[in-house]
Amino acid sequence: MSLHRLWPKRRGRAWAPPSARFSDTTTPQASRTSGRSIFQRSSGTSGGLDVGSHSRLTSPSAASRWINCPPSAQLNARYEDTTSTYAAEGTEAHALCEHLLRKAVGDETADPRGALEYYSEEMEDCAQGYAAYALELLAEARRKGGDPILLIEQRVDFSRWAGEGSFGTSDAIIIANGRMEVLDFKYGSRVVQVEGNAQILCYALGALAMFDGVFDVDEVALHIHQPRRANVSTVTIPKSEVYEWAERVLGPAAALARSGGGEFACGSWCAFCKAAPTCRARAETNLELARFEFQKPPLLDDGEVAEILERVDDLVAWASDLKEHALLAAIGGKRWPGFKLVEGRSVRRYTDEPTVASTVIKEGADPYEKKLLGITAMQKLLGKSRFEQLLGGLLEKGPGKPTLVPETDKRPAIDTAAQDFKES
Known part of the structure; x- marks a missing residue:
């Protein structure tokens, strides 16, 4: 119909x-x-x-x-x-x-x-x-x-x-x-x-x-x-x-x-909070976690390692947000005690690509690299449906790199014992 x-x-x-x-x-x-x-x-x-x-x-x-x-x-x-x-x-x-x-x-x-x-x-x-x-x-x-x-x-x-x-x-x-x-x-x-x-x-x-x-x-x-x-x-x-x-x-x-009542609380919802970079509650929570860094890993027991794993992503995200906030403020003219704004590492680049290409060709060399488009670029070139029709049978997806996630994650756990047996 x-x-x-x-x-x-x-x-x-x-x-x-x-x-x-x-x-x-x-x-x-x-x-x-x-x-x-x-x-x-x-x-x-x-x-x-x-x-x-x-x-x-x-x-x-x-x-x-x-x-x-x-x-x-x-x-x-x-x-x-x-x-x-x-x-x-x-x-x-x-x-x-x-x-x-x-x-x-x-x-x-x-x-x-x-x-x-x-x-x-x-x-x-x-x-x-x-x-x-x-x-x-x-x-x-x-x-x-x-x-x-x-x-x-x-x-x-x-x-x-x-x-x-x-x-x-x-x-x-x-x-x-x-x-x-x-x-x-x-x-x-x-x-x-x-x-x-x-x-x-x-x-x-x-x-x-x-x-x-x-x-x-x-x-x-x-x-x-x-x-x-x-x-x-x-x-x-x-x-x-x-x-x-x-x-x-x-x-x-x-x-x-x-x-305006209630208590400040940190969690995944901080990712979309405008105040996250300078939020005091978030800072105190993450600095409390950071105290573990003053102990060498061998001194941590399994429970402490698990506690850190549960919260370490929040700590990394907070540190990244704080650095970005401080950088933007410094670019805007703010001075942070003990820090200064400098130029970062830069790389050389061509100022005139057509002239570079013609110069190299005159020397008898090929200035262009030829390689197969990646999957994303090829899919964009052909369109998703046409890509699957033409190349779907020529694709494979290997196992992903092992990553440690909470037990609530829906992905199945890797059987490390079975993996060790296969590799032996």
């Missing part, structure tokens, strides 16, 4: 079945008129780049940080908003995802590709994969006899639990058959697991606040789609668990975050 037949065309709006219609704002009216549910439309950008789609103090994207470290909310609010290449790339990938999904369901949408600074074949493949995943969920809902609602880039509000102005934008929401699907697209390369993920739980909570009074939602399926890591993480939970999490975890943490 074609997409056009499976999802009827609705010009100028995100598709929904005949039982739902959308107006031009964001909050649903929890009422029924002549047997129809009346909703207001999502605040999607229809191919543009959305600005201000998340609240500042209790943002879903930072929920892991301010839930675990409530005072960080007020602390981060003091800093100006900045962006990075990675963040800009992710924003553009989301815009392409939105465009492809809207186009697939018959929505009129402007193609954003011409305005995307970081557009690439990889971004196209990732966005296509996300759209296909969302469409398959929609098709599955229809196969089960449902009349699904699809909302794209839907603004959701969870202020009831986290305080006024607590909102965010969910990439996609599908509602059918007593089930709500909440999708979150991640373009980064860091693996993100869905279990206990505060960001997507905020989206689910906001979606339930909007639609649970209109539809009979029994369960919520959470999906984090990470094409760059070939990772799709999903979990299905009763809606009661979402509400319980909101009352037990989110609400109390948000109250502390807004009042």
Whole structure:
């Protein structure tokens, strides 16, 4: 069955079945008129780049940080908003995802590709994969006899639990058959697991606040789609668990975050904290760990080594953040006691490559190196699907370099005894 037949065309709006219609704002009216549910439309950008789609103090994207470290909310609010290449790339990938999904369901949408600074074949493949995943969920809902609602880039509000102005934008929401699907697209390369993920739980909570009074939602399926890591993480939970999490975890943490209360706490959430480089709590935690460095490794027992292993990545990250902060401040004119700014090591380079090449050719030598493109470059040259079709059978992947990780890591442990037997 074609997409056009499976999802009827609705010009100028995100598709929904005949039982739902959308107006031009964001909050649903929890009422029924002549047997129809009346909703207001999502605040999607229809191919543009959305600005201000998340609240500042209790943002879903930072929920892991301010839930675990409530005072960080007020602390981060003091800093100006900045962006990075990675963040800009992710924003553009989301815009392409939105465009492809809207186009697939018959929505009129402007193609954003011409305005995307970081557009690439990889971004196209990732966005296509996300759209296909969302469409398959929609098709599955229809196969089960449902009349699904699809909302794209839907603004959701969870202020009831986290305080006024607590909102965010969910990439996609599908509602059918007593089930709500909440999708979150991640373009980064860091693996993100869905279990206990505060960001997507905020989206689910906001979606339930909007639609649970209109539809009979029994369960919520959470999906984090990470094409760059070939990772799709999903979990299905009763809606009661979402509400319980909101009352037990989110609400109390948000109250502390807004009042500036609570205790500073260090963890993986520090990676996205603007105050991380100079945070005193983080420094004290890592300096306390650093005391082990004053003992020679042979003097540490197994328990001490394990304790260090659990926290050493945080120590390294903190030291790196601190050095970067100090360097940028020094470049800006700050003087640090006992330190000075100098030029680092540099390498020689050609000032005129065409002239270099022609000069070497005149000497009868070949100035160019010829070698096979690497896998990433070759995939970019051919496109992902064509690459797999032509060269998939000519690839191999050897065992990875052994690395020590926590027991909670999902990868299987290496049997070192069996490995020793093979090598003997």
